[in-house]
Amino acid sequence: MGVRFAFTGGREGWIRTLLTAVGVGLGVALLLLTTALPNVLSARHEREQARRDYTYDYTPKPPADDTLVIADLDSTYHGDDVRGRLVQPDGPRAPVPPGLRTFPAVGDMVVSPALKKLLESDDGALLRERLPYRITGTIGESGLIGSHELAYYAGVDGLAAKIDPPNVARISAFGEPHPFAEEAADPVLLLLVLVVFAVLLMPVAVFVATAVRFGGERRDRRLAALRLIGSDSRMVRRIAAGEALAGALLGLVLGTLFFLAGRQIAGTAEVFRVSVFPSYLNPSPALAVLVAVAVPMAAVLVTLFALRGVVIEPLGVVRTARPARRRLWWRLLLPAGGLALLYPMLGQGRENGDFNQYMVTCGVLLLLVGVTALLPWVVEAVVARLHSGGVAWQLAVRRLQLSSGSAARMVNGIAVAVAGAIALQMLFTGVDADYTKATGQDVTRAQMEVSVPDGVPMARVTRELGATKGVRKVVALSEGNLGERRMSADLNAQVTVGDCAALREVATLPSCREGDVFALRGSDYDDNMQKLTGFRTLFLDPADGEEDTESTPVAWTVPRGLKQAQTRLDMTGVKRGGFLVTPAALPAKGAATVHGHVFLGLDPSVPDAQEYVRNTAARIDPLADPMTWSATVESGRFASIRTGLFVGAACVLALIGVSLLVSQLEQLRERRKLLSALVAFGTRRRTLSMSVLWQTAIPIALGLGLAAVVGLTLGTVLLKMTGTSVSVDWVSVLSMTGVGAGVVLLVTLLSLPPLVRLMRPDGLRTE
Template identity: 70%
Template sequence: MRVRQWSRDLGMGAKFAFTGGREGWSRVLLTAVGVGLGVALLLLTTAIPSALAARDDRAHARGDFTYSEMKTPKGDNTVLVGKVDTTYRQRDVRGRELQPEGVRAPLPPGVTKFPEPGEMVVSPALKELLESGDGKLLRERVPYRVVGTIGESGLIGSQELAYYTGGKQLASKADGGRVARITDFSEGETYPSDGLDPVLILLILVVFVVLLTPVAIFIAAAVRFGGERRDRRLAALRLVGSDSHMTRRIAAGEALAGSALGLVFGAAFFLVGREIAGSVEFFGVSVFPSYLNPSPALAALVAVTVPVAAVLVTLFALRRVVIEPLGVVRTAKPARRRLWWRLLLPLGGLAMLYPMMGQGKNNGEFNEYLVTGGVVLLLIGVTALLPWIVDAVVARLGSGSVSWQLAVRRLQLSGGTAARMVNGIAVAVAGAIALQMLFSGVQSQYTEPSPQDLSRAQMQVTVPSATPLASAAEQFTRTKGVRDVMAFSEGWLGDRRKDPNRSSSVAVGDCAALREVAALPSCRDGDVFALQGGEYDTDTPKLADSGRTLYIDPGYDDGERGKQVAWTVPRALKQAESRTDPTGTKRGGFLFTPSALPAKAGPALRGQVYLKLDSSVPDVYDLVRNTAAKIDRYGDPMVWTSGERSDAYSSIRTGLFVGAACVLALIGASLLVSQLEQLRERKRLLSALVAFGTRRRTLSLSVLWQTAVPVGLGLALSAVVGLTLGTVLLKMTDVPVSVDWASVLSMTGIGALVVLAVTLLSLPPLLRMMRPDGLRTE
């Protein structure tokens, strides 16, 4: 009987929502749009695991390098693949040379025909780039004729830059590294992952909680759009005999209708968003729309949870509203909000997180339930405390300008509504501050500082042994933006032709280059130096006996066959003190000037060129890459950085940025809808004030103050909660607590800018609502 009564009342409320005329439809549409935006983001979130899995599957399906010695014999089902990757303006470009060796040679995914030498098939994004003015430098590096495009099955993302070009005479270069022979794409080795340590798992958990909590709050706020006018309509139901409980159930039915329509809108927004996601790139990550398929179980959970939450939120919101046959008792002085239970939420969150203090990454996994529950309670605590703080502050605000008084009086009458508008932004900022502190605190554990001296060089290029080093150095010297070139030929020598007992390094360069790695007593062409003071070098002093025969490029039992060029230590061998070279190490071994090296030893050495650049020259790195590509198309110049960051850590950080961008977009859109709904409810009041002579400037400022006061209080509260949560998380990861105040201020400023942008966008509708004809009643 009770279930039947609930069903009847909820159904009646849903019917009123769709048959209540313009007012009913307006409220339902506002609710549906707000709920729909949140549902769309939830669906996108549930699709993330499938998108990541699809990217991994695509990457595996085109894996083509074993990075080991060639073991596959030539046959009519083999293809040679040369790795010609490059980078263009900080974007990776995946390149492959293909040379089929038989009629059954496998084609890479997404390619229907092997390109001939001088031709290439490209990804749609690369084709667009090459045809634009921005691709001029890249066209010099890949000057092949475009004869087709790579299909979706051959790409991991819609914005990936990739190409396949025809190759020739690749067999002589086949080594499993630069050039590989395969019988099937996807046969490349996949190295097992080390897995994520507890701190990285904690980061993932906190990121998801912080990003999804504002979404849930926005959905809860959206089902309360138009609440004041709805409650006045419900008073009429009391006149025809409904009791207070039935009236609340009917109101919940209206919210249920709006949330159900919101699910439809959310599905539509999701489909639109999925198409948009397929045409953009966030922080180097792009996907195809087909990747974004929500898990059926998670999508069903969203479909069930949102309507249920709409009913519960509505019943909770009406607990303090007295709906009588003659009106709604809402505008009377509200009962004083109680603080004690609001404090229980953040205190409960701290209590859940406290047992994991000092755990760090070496004491097992963090309890995911305690972490999730603790972070959620702390963030939800913001939504519970903010209405109390807004009421407490606005009750004490004094006199001021007319616009200020209008705003303060409105806030005193409906502080809860104002707080609901900024709850989402406050929670998002609190979470962002905490995450920023956590990422900053643990990044040293996942970032390894580079020993390279960036003041002496910014790029390093490897030159193949077949290319004269002097010629390569001359080409780099002529490259625009290159200030200085240091060139060395490097290799090894040992005391035996094969499997030497003692070995040491060899570096060949002119006197200017050698002085970059050692303090030379004097230098002229023909000199040879034995280095002293090298790091971890104990063999050089024992090999530097004059008259002793040593062998450059000795061979080893593991399959490496050296050139084994004999060299006799000269009597005129000079001693030199090692100094820190541009790579940040003190090298040992022997230094040769060019004429001192045996002529036959040249092919046994590999050149290394260190470049000092003029960073003020536009695209200087790509100018260097173009020169390097002319010297060796398989080379990939190395750009030196101040440190190297863990791939897993970087991926989580990238995911945070992508998710934060989506949440900020939702925040802005939902705030705008909420602001327009508030203005719509006050349309008649605004028109009356204008009719009585109130200036539009005064009303506009009053609306701004009504937004600014709760936003300011919300951001202050979010800063306190965010700093508290960030401190607790750092204590849990067992790293020193430090506050990056610049990041805290920037996160708070971003939140304020979103609200300011929404306020500015709401001004044109506000000005239209200030016309006296808004008093007209039909």
């Protein structure tokens, strides 16, 4: 009978069932998306492994008909990574990269669909200058890790002469032949993952539980009518459970459709620079079955739980009388239980063993569930003490006093989300320093560095980079190694080559002119300098041993009257040692033994200065490697978890907004006759609109206040667990709270047009 009421109850029944199904369906879609996340991560990792082309074998592989010379030309364009490879097959059986059918010819390139679209647009004008190749095809899905990845393979000639592993190497197969052993799990990162999943999924569960209670007051009135014709109390509860089950099953169907549609949309979207292919989003079968069983079961249990305090009699629903005061003691047990589960792990940090996954998950969930249990009591206790005010205020307060539970249910999800977000923000901020290390690079003296390939004249590099738009300072330095004999030198020292202006960036010079040589003092590793200055002849790039045929040591006569210089912190944060040499003092063949680096100061008023530098470097030599400097570098795994949090939070926020809108529309529909009666009596529409706004604003303010308290408590406990000092970033707390309030405000504004349509006297008509 409950299922029949859901589907054959006329227009009212259909609308009620549809609203429930939409609310449940949105939650189911997000749950299915979550169950697909492990497969997404696994698929991206497998694709990345399958196309891996690095080799750390520094003994060059001999050319054969099944080998390929490949060069890494990874770059950046407007903040997006560009994966580039130059290829030169040695023979007809050379391994073809994943996603390609054949190798591109010399001067041609095969690009990803996203890169092709960018190069054909006006936004890709600067990137086109960097890639002077003709597009002849696109990379297939098997060669990409995401639909928006920018990647290309370009065919070139003469690459074999530039082999220098790992950036330029000869390989015989793609993929990782010797996978590295998995790193030991970092307990703090594991804790972050567990908390992220708990925080993101809890609001979804709250919204599913809220959606199955749509139309609760009308349902109870129908059940009273059934009692009048002979149904007993058990029977009406079974009927209510059947009606909720029908809405939940329809929600499963809609949720599956929403997920399939979202799966296709995901292939065209990019969130926080992360993109996927639809084929990645395949939910784990076991987890999908769990969702299919848990959602209908939860719908039935929530419905029966909601009816526990409702007496449905033949002459009406006794709930319309003054409700009994809510009890506080059992509501406090939930957060207290959560704290009790987390307490044994306080101070454990990352040195004292792993955190218990089950205790962490259950503890966090109990604290967040505590928000949903405490909020109805808080709303009831506060609104019972609100009285005087304008007409709109009094209408809103009286409505909240009569049905504070409905108002609390509507904002439960947003309160849980904000509480979890505050806790996570505190945790990420607290441990950020552990996963962010200083690079030592002085970004006030240089903002980019270009590594110059061997054989490229430094004079040309300096000249062309100095003439590049947006470059205001160029410091060109070449580095090499000196030893006291040609092979197996016992005494070694660094040699730095540059003009006087460049050498002053690394040392304090007494005076300098072309042809000078300086011995550095004050370095942390200049023990060999005293001995080396006693030799009259030193050798640049000494060989490691008899078998080393790659090195060609060059003899260098140490000039008499060697000048002394005091080292200073250079731009890379290092105090150099060894010798400083101006280019004129270097032997004729010495330039081939040193490796060039150019440090660039950029003009911040030129927005694309970095892109101009990258284009100039590519024009000088495709293998020139421009790098953007930063004062700090972040752990990749930590950054991945935080990116996953941002992507998940964006999805949950979207769900929160849509679900809140559905919930608001359902409540307005429930009050249609009441609103029409008030308008018929002459109440102004502006007054009613303000009353609806107050009905939303008061519970939201209370909910966000409670969320801030619980979030700060949970964040403090989590920081204590990681052994991190507790500090509160109030700006982040206020921003998280503001985002929650902003979502609710937007939903309220979107619900005003339907409200205006409902405020008509003809809404009193009854069929």
